[in-house]
Amino acid sequence: MRADESGPERESRGPTYISGTRAEPEPDPAPSREPFRSRLRKGVLAAVALGGVLGGAARYGLGLMFPAPRGAFPLTTFAINVSGAFLLALLLVYVLEIWPPTQYARPFAGVGFLGAFTTFSTWMVDTDRLLGLGHYAVAAFNVFGSLFAGLAATTLGLAIGRMALARQVRLTARHGRVRRYGWWVR
Numbered sequence: 001m002r003a004d005e006s007g008p009e010r011e012s013r014g015p016t017y018i019s020g021t022r023a024e025p026e027p028d029p030a031p032s033r034e035p036f037r038s039r040l041r042k043g044v045l046a047a048v049a050l051g052g053v054l055g056g057a058a059r060y061g062l063g064l065m066f067p068a069p070r071g072a073f074p075l076t077t078f079a080i081n082v083s084g085a086f087l088l089a090l091l092l093v094y095v096l097e098i099w100p101p102t103q104y105a106r107p108f109a110g111v112g113f114l115g116a117f118t119t120f121s122t123w124m125v126d127t128d129r130l131l132g133l134g135h136y137a138v139a140a141f142n143v144f145g146s147l148f149a150g151l152a153a154t155t156l157g158l159a160i161g162r163m164a165l166a167r168q169v170r171l172t173a174r175h176g177r178v179r180r181y182g183w184w185v186r
Contacts, residue, residue, distance in 0.1 A: 047104040051112020059117050071133045074126035077119065078146055084118035086153035093161025098168060 059080055068074040088110060095106050123146060130139035 043104065044107045047108040048112040048115075051108040051114075052116040053112075055113035055116030058113075059119060063122075068126070071130070071135055071138075073138050074123075074130075074142060077122050077126055078142070078149070081118050081123060081146055082149045082153045084114050085150040086157040088114045088118075089154040089157030090161045091157075093158060093165060097165050098161070 062080060063076055066076040068076055091109055091114070092106075095102070095110070099105065123142070127139050127142050130136075130142060
């Protein structure tokens with residue numbers, strides 16, 4: 001018998017019985033123990049898959065149109081990752097604060113499209129190739145430049161999104177509408 005299955009420390013996960021009557025169990029703060037696939041909503045999964053197909057195809061197409069010469073700075077991967085950081089930050093402000101609630105925008109665009117569009121693995125493979133060719137300064141710039149540029153792009157995306165939100169709030173306040181639960185109402 002394992003130590004975690006016996007003794008007074010063991011928590012009961014099932015119903016408890018008190019004086020011959022069945023009492024409801026206390027709510028379990030742990031995540032659901034249901035199989036993962038039974039908790040997935042097929043529409044959300046389809047949105048993520050479709051976004052992933054389109055984002056991966058877009059990244060692949062850009063890589064073919066603008067290949068980086070051997071030993072040179074991988075500008076295409078850099079541009080893809082930085083633009084993806086900007087778009088993700090901007091999208092999240094719109095999805096969470098500006099647009100009315102939607103079930104599929106974030107899974108499709110944020111997780112699917114931008115998740116497949118941006119690429120950590122290619123960024124690291126490019127860096128490894130640069131190191132292998134002895135281009136240490138270019139490899140260091142690829143790593144640190146991508147990090148700083150991605151952070152700057154994220155900050156810019158959030159700022160632009162919040163400026164759009166502030167503008168919308170000002171315009172709707174002039175017309176006597178207020179925002180409740182993600183919807184603009186009178």
